[in-house]
Amino acid sequence: MAFKTLIEAAMHLGLRVETVEHLTKSCPKPGEDRKLKCMATETGPLFDEAELAAYMGYLAQPWPKPKGGGRPHIPKVISDDVKDEAHYGCAICGSMDNGEVAHIEAVAQTLNNAPANLIYLCPNHHAKYDLGFKPSSNISIEVVRAAKLLKRSSRCRILKFEANAAQLLNSMLHFLKDAEKKMGAAADEDHRSIYVAEIKGLMASIPDLTKAAEEAAKKDLLTTEPEKVLAKAAPKLALLAAALTQGATESDIRSQAKSLVDEVDEILIEIDEVDCPHCGGRGQTGLVGDLCSYCGGSCVVTQDKHDAYDRAELDEVDCPRCGGRGQTGLVGDLCGYCGGSCVVSRQMAEDYDPTAIDEVDCPRCGGRGQTGLVGDTCGYCKGSCSVSRDAAEKYDPDEIDEVDCPHCNGRGQTGLAGDFCAYCGGSCVVSHAKRKTYDPSSIDEQECPHCQGRGTTGLVGDTCALCGGSQVVTAARADAYAKKRPRSW
Structure with a gap:
């Protein structure tokens, strides 16, 4: 049984320390009493990894609806956590005006108010994303998920070094350098905007962080020479970060970030961490944001652990129900076996019985x-x-509310050429109301005057040259035929 400290538990859950503490005292779901369990010790609370995983699953389960109906309420502690994760600016563009907490997977279908399913967006991007579910919207779910992963990765790094201002400053500078590089290589404007927003948020926090590093240096709390050198550079770093104005363009932001990192590039502390090879530094896997089973959600691992990575050694295989897609059906329902995780344990794969699933x-x-x-x-x-x-x-x-189409008798087609029915459009069925209002005379179709509605002509059944086998033509085509006489066809 593995235990984690409060900060490690926060990293594991992707939440603020204050939010984790709140969850140990109060259940966020109205009318329920499930709290995050921990063990009190002299050095602080300890959290069992299995309990953290179970609690994440609990939060992702449907939340109770209000008595009067409608969407389940998002408690303030969770909405505040989501805002803080995004530095109180839109996760996509960084705008800090009238932001809104939005659902990644549609709340109407999932009733999921878990922090992992929430993201902070400006009204413009919230509207474009259309509550995070319409595939045809201007902002795709992939873009929103990418923004969420970047925010979570940034928060994990901050939590990891929160107790050491110099190490945290170093980690943030490394992250800025990586984000600036990825921003330039982004495939499209939406993904580039995500990095721009995160860089703005991180740079806004650097002045306070550099001040904390300076204070630590004055108190002789820095233990390594690189940390001390970095602390000496803190005032200049603060000035560079502060020079970024609210209305800065993308070019300004990228240039300022590069200047900031270049200032200390040669003296950056070499922290032994690289992006996790299993999750690519995202800290999560699957469609529902499961914590990476290799880095535990930290996003990074040591170089030795990175080099020793062997996916075959992890207790994970593609879900036998969905083939590792995490979804089933035509509308992307979360898989009824893996729940959207895409993978299951080897034991679960062996135990899989399709008849045991209520589908x-x-x-x-x-x-x-x-x-x-x-x-x-x-x-x-x-x-x-x-x-x-x-x-x-x-x-x-x-x-x-479906009955066979009265025009094609449920076939969806008419004529010898298999034209889509002019009334149901090929659906084969219509609503009861449409069935009642059916009036064949209102459809612009007349018996073909060339073949008398047979669709063929001659003794060998040649396809009619006028209707092409449809057996019917429009009124305009029939009138034109009458005027031009058969020889012209």
Whole structure:
């Protein structure tokens, strides 16, 4: 059984120390009493790793809705934590005006108010992301997840060296150097904006940090020569950081960050840490932000641990249910076995029994997730492809607002050429209301005057030259035919 200190637990959970302390005293979910368990010692509380993992799972489970309905409330301690993580500025652009706590995975579907599912965005990016769920929005879920991972990585580094101002300053300068490099290599504007915002947030904290390093130097608390040299450079670093104005452009920010790092590049303390090879320095894996099983969420490991990394030695294999994708169905439902983690333990893989999962093929679409000829989302499973056994047993086709299209009799096509039905558009079905209002005379289709609606001409069944086998034509085409006479076709 492995135990972690308060700061290590905060790094593990990706939260502020104050938030972790609050969770040991109070449950964030209304009406529930689950608190984060810890063991009191003379040197401070200790946290069992298994309990930390279990509590993260608890926070990610659906939160209770208010009695009057609607979305579950986000407690202040968690919303404040999310704001602090983003340096109180939008995680994407850094704007500090009227920010909003947004959900990464849609709260309407997940009811998940866990900090790992929340991010701080300005109203503009919140609206563009459309509450973090519409794939067609201007800001993709990949961009938002990338921003969340960067914020979490930055916080973990800060927590790791919080007790030593000089080491923290060094770590932040290393992070700035890496962020400035990645900003220049970003694939698109959205990802570049994420690094710009983080650099702005980090540079804003440097003046206070350099002051703390100076104070530590005055008290002879610095133990290594590089730390002392860095502390001497603190005043100049503070001036460089303070020169960054609120309205600075991306070019200004990048230039200032580079100047700041270049100032001490030759004397930066060589801390024995590199990005974790398992998670790529993100600290998380999977679709739901599981803590990396190699670095434990720290984002970094020692060089020796990096060199010794062997994925085969980790107790992780691709989930046998989703093939390591973390999702099932056409609409990206989180896998019912791994819960979106993408991986499971070897024991879980061996124990996997598809019949033990409360999922069966949707009786409406046969597990396809779609109906009709044009791939309409199934009206029963909504594209999930599967439903619970109870839902399958309760399935009643008469309760779904769908009936066979009266124009094509449910085939989705008309004519010999297989044209999509002009009334249902190939869906094969229509709503009851649309069925009642069906009026064939309102559809711009007339029997083809060249083949008299047969779709073919001649003794060998040649495809009609006028309708192309559709058997019908528009009124305008029929009128034109009547005027030009058959010989012109």
